[in-house]
């Protein structure tokens with residue numbers, strides 16, 4: 001699991017990005033945490049910089065929206081879902097269990 005940081009450091013309605021092999025964005029939606037791949041599947045945009053509306057985040061570049069619960073885009077130009085990841089909160093710390101990439105042979 002990857003340590004994201006303290007729960008208090010992810011304000012309501014905000015997101016944090018974890019840089020790594022594959023950047024991950026963690027969103028706080030009314031106290032519920034969701035983690036998805038940070039990079040939009042259309043082009044190179046950070047979804048952590050997008051606009052949050054309920055459980056949807058709008059890509060800041062071309063406005064495709066992604067469902068934080070499923071990773072599915074709501075419409076073009078993005079057509080491919082982002083991966084979703086399990087979020088674990090333990091003793092005030094937030095961790096992400098990154099989902100294996102397709103074909104990673106885990």
Ligand code: FES
Pocket residue numbers: 040041042043044045059060061062063064077078
């Ligand atoms: S980069 Fe996200 S919709 Fe184009």
